[in-house]
Each structure stands twice: as C-alpha cells, then as structure tokens.
Amino acid sequence: MKVAIIGAGAVGSAAARFLAKSGNQVVVFEQFERGHAKGSSHGSSRIIRKAYVDRFYSELMDDVFPLWRDLEQQCNEKLYVETGILVFGQPDSRYLHSTRDTLLQQRAAYDNLGHIDVARRFGGFHIDPDEEAIFQQDAGFLRADRCIEANLNIASAAGAELRFNTRAVLSDDGSINGDKYDAMAICAGPWTASVTGIEDLIPRLQTFAYFDAPMERDIPVWIDGSENHFYGFPDYGAGFKVGRHLYGPVIDPDEDRLSDDEALSQIAAEARRRLGADVTLESVQCVYTVAPNEDFRIGALPADIPAFWASPCSGHGFKFSIWFGKLMCDLIEGTESIEDWPRFLATGSK
Numbered sequence: 001m002k003v004a005i006i007g008a009g010a011v012g013s014a015a016a017r018f019l020a021k022s023g024n025q026v027v028v029f030e031q032f033e034r035g036h037a038k039g040s041s042h043g044s045s046r047i048i049r050k051a052y053v054d055r056f057y058s059e060l061m062d063d064v065f066p067l068w069r070d071l072e073q074q075c076n077e078k079l080y081v082e083t084g085i086l087v088f089g090q091p092d093s094r095y096l097h098s099t100r101d102t103l104l105q106q107r108a109a110y111d112n113l114g115h116i117d118v119a120r121r122f123g124g125f126h127i128d129p130d131e132e133a134i135f136q137q138d139a140g141f142l143r144a145d146r147c148i149e150a151n152l153n154i155a156s157a158a159g160a161e162l163r164f165n166t167r168a169v170l171s172d173d174g175s176i177n178g179d180k181y182d183a184m185a186i187c188a189g190p191w192t193a194s195v196t197g198i199e200d201l202i203p204r205l206q207t208f209a210y211f212d213a214p215m216e217r218d219i220p221v222w223i224d225g226s227e228n229h230f231y232g233f234p235d236y237g238a239g240f241k242v243g244r245h246l247y248g249p250v251i252d253p254d255e256d257r258l259s260d261d262e263a264l265s266q267i268a269a270e271a272r273r274r275l276g277a278d279v280t281l282e283s284v285q286c287v288y289t290v291a292p293n294e295d296f297r298i299g300a301l302p303a304d305i306p307a308f309w310a311s312p313c314s315g316h317g318f319k320f321s322i323w324f325g326k327l328m329c330d331l332i333e334g335t336e337s338i339e340d341w342p343r344f345l346a347t348g349s350k
C-alpha cells in the first residue's frame with residue numbers, strides 16, 4: 001500500500017517505522033525541519049513509568065515497555081534510561097494513594113520511604129518531614145530526540161520517503177498535496193484539531209527548565225503528587241530538568257509564543273526546594289495537546305481509504321507513542337479496529 005503519514009513527531013516516526021518495515025510504500029510529511037522544537041516531542045527526555053494513578057494506563061505499559069526494548073535492539077542504542085521513579089506528597093495525597101493502589105493491584109513492587117530515607121538514598125533530594133514517598137523501579141526516561149531519530153532512520157532504511165519542510169494539505173477528494181494514497185495516518189500532535197476538525201483537542205503552552213544543583217546527578221525521575229504537580233529528571237548532561245504538569249495557556253500552535261515568566265519562577269522555586277538549585281541553565285517551551293479526562297484520542301476520517309488519526313496527548317503520551325505508531329500500522333493493515341479501544345474514541349469518529 002502507498003501510505004501517507006502526516007507528522008514526523010513521536011507518533012508519526014513510529015508509525016513510519018512499523019508501516020515501512022511491514023512492506024508499505026511510506027511517504028512522511030513534516031511541515032518543519034527534522035528535529036524541530038515547535039511541537040510536543042522535542043528535547044532529550046520524557047518520563048516513562050508504570051506507576052500511574054489510572055490502572056488502565058499502568059496495565060497498557062506492560063505492552064509498551066517491550067516495544068521500546070525492541071526499538072533499542074533494532075537501532076543498537078540506549079533509548080530508555082531506567083532510573084526508577086519517586087512519587088511523593090502529603091499522606092492524604094490522592095495521587096499518591098491511587099498510584100500505590102494501582103501498583104498493589106498489579107503486584108508491582110515498590111518501597112515506602114520517609115524524608116530521611118529519600119535524602120540518603122537519592123543524593124540529597126528533599127521532601128518535607130510531613131511528606132511521604134514511594135519508589136518504583138519500572139521507570140526512568142526515554143531519550144526523546146533519539147527515539148524519534150531511531151524510528152525515522154529505520155523507516156528510511158526500509159524505504160520510507162521523508163519529506164521535511166512540507167506541510168500536508170488534505171483535499172476533499174482525499175488527495176494530499178495533489179497525490180492519491182491507499183491509506184493515511186494523521187499524527188499531527190497539536191495540529192490534530194486543525195487537520196481533522198476534531199474540536200476537543202486543545203493546544204496549551206508548557207514551560208520547563210534545566211538547573212544546576214549541588215547534589216548527586218544520578219537521581220530517579222520524580223513526580224510531586226500534590227496539586228502542584230511538579231516533576232523532574234536526573235542530570236543527564238544538560239542539567240536537572242524540572243517542569244509542571246499543570247495546563248498552561250491555550251495557544252494557536254502556528255503563532256509565536258510568549259514566555260511564561262510566572263510558570264518559570266514557580267518551577268525555579270520548586271527546583272530550589274527539592275534540589276537546592278540556584279542556577280537556571282535554560283528554559284524551554286513545548287505544547288501539550290489536551291483532551292478531556294487527560295485521555296488519548298484516536299479516530300477515523302470519513303474517507304474512501306483507511307484514514308486514521310492518533311493523539312496520545314494530555315502531557316503523558318510520549319511513552320505510549322511507539323504503541324500508537326504500531327496501532328496506526330495495525331489499523332491501516334486491518335488487523336485492529338478503533339472500536340477495540342473505546343476509551344480513546346473521539347466523538348464523531350467513524
């Protein structure tokens with residue numbers, strides 16, 4: 001089949017690899033340059049974890065981890081850095097309780113830790129005496145930019161044509177930029193709403209930053225389970241990365257972005273509190289595509305050919321992007337149906 005893929009981000013690159021390796025003639029359209037920083041997937045790291053509040057996502061991770069391991073083997077490069085995860089909060093934190101419940105239900109081992117254990121075990125990382133933590137081993141970070149490159153390189157070696165700086169425009173007759181295809185996968189991230197017309201996917205601006213801190217670099221990834229929802233990474237070369245999983249201002253992804261100084265100062269305060277960090281090395285902006293209930297979305301366009309779209313969004317989708325890339329391939333080849341995944345179905349989907 002001649003398959004068009006719109007978007008060379010986390011999902012599009014994975015879809016390209018699966019579809020090309022499966023023998024399809026793949027053309028990938030990416031509106032910006034290779035490795036650009038205008039979508040949702042740029043930068044060096046995204047958290048991967050089994051420790052989820054929602055059991056559905058935690059269970060799905062059992063299918064996701066092997067896919068990343070398989071990609072690592074295919075590209076012969078380390079993409080998943082396993083650090084474990086520290087989740088902490090006040091004893092009445094719903095996030096902490098639900099995460100613990102999910103892990104218990106799945107018999108996934110974890111340790112309960114107090115503030116002294118945390119500081120001793122993780123190089124001085126600070127939680128308050130009235131906070132508590134759990135540590136779970138099946139977690140760490142994905143080297144995001146390298147994951148996308150790995151997928152694109154393998155897709156390209158399998159014959160996929162990668163067209164960068166080429167915006168795909170869909171016509172009413174189903175053609176893309178004037179050419180007909182047998183199938184299409186729309187993996188447009190923050191542009192999904194504008195490409196598909198689905199309205200409940202809202203692009204929001206997010207800010208994170210890298211810090212220098214006087215502590216051991218080799219800490220786990222971490223999530224503050226309070227309503228503040230800060231999160232962070234070890235220092236893997238660029239500094240300690242700290243961000244906040246709280247939805248930023250709604251934006252048009254095509255417009256210039258203003259810096260969010262308030263978000264940045266709150267993140268800097270958290271880096272000081274948890275890591276003793278005083279020096280901000282770099283601040284970065286990124287876009288969340290937010291769906292209701294923090295869920296992911298898939299759908300089919302009303303077309304004469306198989307035409308599917310996917311957005312593992314809401315700020316936690318990178319780890320699942322490889323699974324969605326495979327799903328795009330399976331949907332197009334007819335071995336899966338979108339009805340198999342009712343939780344992700346968008347209103348108005350076929």
Ligand SMILES: Cc1cc2nc3c(=O)[nH]c(=O)nc-3n(C[C@H](O)[C@H](O)[C@H](O)COP(=O)(O)OP(=O)(O)OC[C@H]3O[C@@H](n4cnc5c(N)ncnc54)[C@H](O)[C@@H]3O)c2cc1C
Pocket residue numbers: 006007008009010011012029030031032038039040041042045046047048166167168169187188189190191192195206207208243286287288310311312313314315316317318319320321
């Ligand atoms: C600050 C931040 C932190 C995050 N942290 C985590 C985390 O720790 N763990 C986690 O699992 N997830 C995390 N996420 C979420 C995750 O990064 C995203 O869910 C994921 O990257 C989405 O990938 P995507 O392929 O859907 O979108 P994108 O990577 O944005 O890719 C879409 C691509 O489509 C292209 N495109 C769109 N329209 C067209 C068109 N018409 N023609 C051609 N090209 C087009 C765009 O240019 C873009 O390159 C985070 C996101 C952000 C912003």
